[in-house]
Amino acid sequence: MSERPFMQLYVSDFIGDTLHLSTEQIGAYMLLLMAMWNAGGKLPNDHAKLARVVRMSVKKWLAIKDDLLGFFDVGAAEVTHNRLTKELQKSERKSQSRADAGAKGGSAKALKDKEARLANAMPELQHLPDTRVHIEKEEPIGSSKKRGSRLPADFKPDFDFAASIGIDHSRATAEFEKFRDYWNAKPGKDAVKLDWPATWRNWIRNARSCGPGTRSPPSFSSTAKAGQTREEYLAAERRRSDRSFQ
Structure with a gap:
C-alpha cells in the first residue's frame, strides 16, 4: 500500500x-x-x-x-x-x-x-x-509562501515585464489601475495572495491575450453610471463578478 x-x-x-x-x-x-x-x-x-x-x-x-x-x-x-x-x-x-x-x-x-x-x-x-x-x-x-496578504498600498507593478510581452507603458498603466481597483474591491480571503508580483504578471499576460469574448475587469471611469460614486461602482462590479462564477 x-x-x-x-x-x-x-x-x-x-x-x-x-x-x-x-x-x-x-x-x-x-x-x-x-x-x-x-x-x-x-x-x-x-x-x-x-x-x-x-x-x-x-x-x-x-x-x-x-x-x-x-x-x-x-x-x-x-x-x-x-x-x-x-x-x-x-x-x-x-x-x-x-x-x-x-x-x-x-x-x-x-x-x-x-x-x-x-x-x-x-x-x-x-x-x-x-x-x-x-x-x-x-x-x-x-x-x-507561508502567509498571504491583501494588495499592499505601495505595490509597484513590473512594467518592464509588461513591455517584454509587447504591452506599452500607457496600456500597462491603465491595466494597473484596473488591477488595483479590482483587488481592493475584493472581500475577505478572495483578495489575499501569496505572491502579488506573480499575480500581476498573470494579469498582464491575460490582458495581452484579451480578444473577442474575453475581458479584464472594467475601470471606474469607463463604465460608471451617471451620479454613481466609486464605492457604489466597485460594490456593483464585485456583485457582478461573484455572479459570473456561480
Whole structure:
C-alpha cells in the first residue's frame, strides 16, 4: 500500500489562485501536481516529458507553459513545487509517527489524541488583511509562501515585464489601475495572495491575450453610471463578478 494514499487539496484557495487560467490550463496544472506527488516531489525539466505528463503535444505545451510554470520552482534539471514538497514531508512525518507508535505498542487512540492536541496547539491562518489579527492554518497546494496578504498600498507593478510581452507603458498603466481597483474591491480571503508580483504578471499576460469574448475587469471611469460614486461602482462590479462564477 502506498505511503501517500492521497494528496490534500484546499479547493477554495486553489480556485482563487487559478482564476486567470483556462479550463485546459487548470487541467494541465492538476496533472503536473499529481504526477509530481507520485514522483516524490520532482519532475524533470524536459519539455517533451512535461508535455506527456499533461497529455499535450510539445507545441501545445510550449504555448501554455509560461502561465503554469510560474507556480513552480524551475531548476536546470528539475521542476519542484514549494507547497507540495512541504505536504509530502508532512505526509512522511505522519507515516513515520504512526510506525513508531506501533513499534512502541502505542494504541491508535493514543496517537489520534496526540495529533489532535498538536493540531489544537497550532494557530489557524485566516486570509485577512495584514491590519487584522492573523491566526495560522495550513495553506493549499498552489501557494508559494507561508502567509498571504491583501494588495499592499505601495505595490509597484513590473512594467518592464509588461513591455517584454509587447504591452506599452500607457496600456500597462491603465491595466494597473484596473488591477488595483479590482483587488481592493475584493472581500475577505478572495483578495489575499501569496505572491502579488506573480499575480500581476498573470494579469498582464491575460490582458495581452484579451480578444473577442474575453475581458479584464472594467475601470471606474469607463463604465460608471451617471451620479454613481466609486464605492457604489466597485460594490456593483464585485456583485457582478461573484455572479459570473456561480
